[in-house]
Amino acid sequence: MVSMGSVWDRTAEFLSDNLGTLLPIALLAIFVPTTISSNLSGLQPTATPGTAMLLGLGVFVLALVSFWGQLAVTALAIDPALGRQASQVATRRFPAALLLMIVMVVVGVVLMIPVGILLAVGGVDLTRLQGSAMPDIPPSVALWVLLYFLVLLVVGFWVMARLAVVIPSIVGDRLAIGAIARSWRLTRGAALKIVGVLILYMVVSIVANLAATTAFGAIMYLVAGNGEDGISLASVLTTIVGGAVSTGFTVLGTAFLAKLYIALLARHEAAATA
Numbered sequence: 001m002v003s004m005g006s007v008w009d010r011t012a013e014f015l016s017d018n019l020g021t022l023l024p025i026a027l028l029a030i031f032v033p034t035t036i037s038s039n040l041s042g043l044q045p046t047a048t049p050g051t052a053m054l055l056g057l058g059v060f061v062l063a064l065v066s067f068w069g070q071l072a073v074t075a076l077a078i079d080p081a082l083g084r085q086a087s088q089v090a091t092r093r094f095p096a097a098l099l100l101m102i103v104m105v106v107v108g109v110v111l112m113i114p115v116g117i118l119l120a121v122g123g124v125d126l127t128r129l130q131g132s133a134m135p136d137i138p139p140s141v142a143l144w145v146l147l148y149f150l151v152l153l154v155v156g157f158w159v160m161a162r163l164a165v166v167i168p169s170i171v172g173d174r175l176a177i178g179a180i181a182r183s184w185r186l187t188r189g190a191a192l193k194i195v196g197v198l199i200l201y202m203v204v205s206i207v208a209n210l211a212a213t214t215a216f217g218a219i220m221y222l223v224a225g226n227g228e229d230g231i232s233l234a235s236v237l238t239t240i241v242g243g244a245v246s247t248g249f250t251v252l253g254t255a256f257l258a259k260l261y262i263a264l265l266a267r268h269e270a271a272a273t274a
Helices: 004-017 019-046 049-078 080-121 126-130 139-162 166-172 178-186 191-224 233-273
Strands: none
Touching (some): 004 019, 004 191, 019 233, 049 080, 049 166, 049 233, 080 166, 080 178, 139 191, 166 178, 166 233, 191 233
């Protein structure tokens, strides 16, 4: 059996032993893109359509850079001996990882189709969803939509657990779409434990980020004011603090999943040779 406590211990040991190598990756490939992206997103609501499109493109490119950084952290966590060569591994595995992410996004979009069907059957004007006004949704339709989302949430957590090591499988096993089946096999029998860890991680990271940005943001807005055009000194400094907290949890979560992959792989190989 895989012990989550042991995986956390190995994650903490890895982070402390490789801090010097991790810091440039975390700073340049995760923290900086995350912070800039947050500020660009703040400019979009007040920008002209053309400018908003360019800002959205910038946010997308920065997200890709951050994703590359997570691949580099994964490669280093799987094999700390790589050192600075982890960035080269991340570059080589980036196309396969991006392809898998596109597939998952498409699946997510497909899963939203039943919601549109329920709303359309219930007589809801779907064109109003594109505006700022919320359309009137009949109570019976709203109930069915709520039930669908609740089922989707439960199933989603279970699927997330089964696919928890899909990115490490792409990096460690040099797979692409096949990483889905690989992760599904490795996580068999450990899904409930992984679900518990995922929920704990999400709750702690969200609370920590909200606490940091809310407390610091409130102070900065009192000192520097709101500014104009969706961005100000207070908002920039707040996004920097939020970006730092988010980067810390991103590196922690990425390293943990890589160490979980190693533990699950060792269990799988031991079972195969038994």
